[in-house]
Amino acid sequence: xxxxxxxxxxxxxxxxxxxxxxxxxxxxxxxxxxEIRILENDHYEIQPSLPIKIYxxxxxxxxxxxxxxxxxLAEDLVEVNLGKPLKIEPKDIGEVTVEFRLFGYVPLRSxxxxxxxxxxxxxxxxxxxxxxxAGEVIVTDHYFLQTQNGELSPAKEAGIKAGDSIVxxxxxxxxxxxxxxxxxxxxxEESSSINITVRRNNEFKKTTVESRYCNELQKKSIGLxxxxxxxxxxxxxxxxxxxxxxxxLGHSVSDFTNRDGSFRDGRxxxxxxxxxxxxxxxxxxxxxxxxxxxxxxxxxxxxxxxxGIFGQIEDEQVDTTSVNKKSIGLxxxxxxxxAEILTVLEDDKVERFDIEIKRLMPxxxxxxxxxxxxxxxxxxxxxxxxxIQGMSGSPIIQEDRIVGAVxxxxxxxxxxxxxxxxxxxxYEAER
Numbered sequence: 001x002x003x004x005x006x007x008x009x010x011x012x013x014x015x016x017x018x019x020x021x022x023x024x025x026x027x028x029x030x031x032x033x034x035e036i037r038i039l040e041n042d043h044y045e046i047q048p049s050l051p052i053k054i055y056x057x058x059x060x061x062x063x064x065x066x067x068x069x070x071x072x073l074a075e076d077l078v079e080v081n082l083g084k085p086l087k088i089e090p091k092d093i094g095e096v097t098v099e100f101r102l103f104g105y106v107p108l109r110s111x112x113x114x115x116x117x118x119x120x121x122x123x124x125x126x127x128x129x130x131x132x133x134a135g136e137v138i139v140t141d142h143y144f145l146q147t148q149n150g151e152l153s154p155a156k157e158a159g160i161k162a163g164d165s166i167v168x169x170x171x172x173x174x175x176x177x178x179x180x181x182x183x184x185x186x187x188x189e190e191s192s193s194i195n196i197t198v199r200r201n202n203e204f205k206k207t208t209v210e211s212r213y214c215n216e217l218q219k220k221s222i223g224l225x226x227x228x229x230x231x232x233x234x235x236x237x238x239x240x241x242x243x244x245x246x247x248x249l250g251h252s253v254s255d256f257t258n259r260d261g262s263f264r265d266g267r268x269x270x271x272x273x274x275x276x277x278x279x280x281x282x283x284x285x286x287x288x289x290x291x292x293x294x295x296x297x298x299x300x301x302x303x304x305x306x307x308g309i310f311g312q313i314e315d316e317q318v319d320t321t322s323v324n325k326k327s328i329g330l331x332x333x334x335x336x337x338x339a340e341i342l343t344v345l346e347d348d349k350v351e352r353f354d355i356e357i358k359r360l361m362p363x364x365x366x367x368x369x370x371x372x373x374x375x376x377x378x379x380x381x382x383x384x385x386x387x388i389q390g391m392s393g394s395p396i397i398q399e400d401r402i403v404g405a406v407x408x409x410x411x412x413x414x415x416x417x418x419x420x421x422x423x424x425x426x427y428e429a430e431r
């Protein structure tokens with residue numbers, strides 16, 4: 001009998017603990033982020049809704065923020081009733097660790113607070129072409145010829161490696177794969193050897209390749225697989241004129257030889273959209289564009305990350321006289337509901353289109369999928385079917401702030417997709 005009572009008591013205790021653990025107040029407290037960023041003229045509120053009092057300290061040697069109106073200095077303990085919102089207000093730019101303590105000395109958890117300068121950004125929306133290298137042709141692999149002496153690759157024997165960029169062929173500068181193929185073909189018709197200059201790790205190497213007759217191809221060849229350095233069309237997200245930097249795409253790009261997403265000497269150029277392939281369920285659509293003014297790059301890519309590509313913008317490429325700048329929108333500023341995106345559907349004309357932010361994903365750390373968005377603009381749905389390839393990086397505008405960028409499309413529901421918070425893009429660009 002006593003055994004049954006003990007079992008019943010244990011079950012009740014377990015259910016009580018389980019109930020408390022899943023209760024709204026405890027979940028609210030558990031969802032307090034490990035790190036937050038606050039604009040210098042803004043504030044941040046936490047609503048744990050726990051019927052207890054704790055003490056909070058900033059643990060800093062100087063006044064950086066106030067908690068519920070109480071200015072905090074080093075080791076100051078501010079009593080906080082967790083049944084009410086905790087309001088954090090910046091007093092200065094900098095980083096501070098806020099510690100939550102029970103009874104003033106039992107540590108519960110800590111939160112990093114980064115107070116950042118408020119500034120305006122130039123919203124993007126322009127289509128950009130992305131190139132790896134300076135308009136060169138990339139060696140992706142060696143092709144082994146079937147010769148009377150067995151299988152071999154003359155280019156490999158001459159020291160050319162996958163990842164090399166072909167700069168010159170027989171003294172002629174190379175800019176695209178079509179020109180390279182024609183020069184190689186014409187030269188090999190007249191000679192069995194060919195001079196090739198490649199760039200590897202920012203060093204130039206000149207070598208002579210002796211071609212061989214390939215029984216399979218029935219012609220002379222040097223045994224190379226080549227690819228153009230063009231990595232496609234995307235969308236510019238923002239320009240920060242304070243330090244002449246840009247952010248784009250909202251995700252990383254990969255070239256033909258760097259599977260980890262990095263690429264060397266990347267640059268962005270202006271692009272014009274010449275055609276749209278409409279997206280359908282199971283088949284994403286895409287923008288088709290052409291690169292223009294390649295001799296005048298729009299910017300140089302310095303960082304290629306999971307949250308976008310970032311780099312220096314060419315100053316003369318940006319006309320700031322007629323640009324409508326937008327404020328930064330951090331995660332705390334973003335709400336579910338109406339918003340807009342800026343993107344190009346034809347030529348180089350940036351247009352506004354209506355979307356709805358359907359769901360915000362709770363995030364205590366950086367992620368490329370911060371919100372679920374849906375295209376509601378009838379014109380955009382008619383032209384594209386929804387979100388298509390090439391829209392990645394299109395800035396999301398809400399309440400006159402840049403709050404994020406389009407990143408992915410739902411393959412089976414092309415009117416919907418993911419967006420990344422602008423906060424994560426700025427964090428990645430500046431760290």
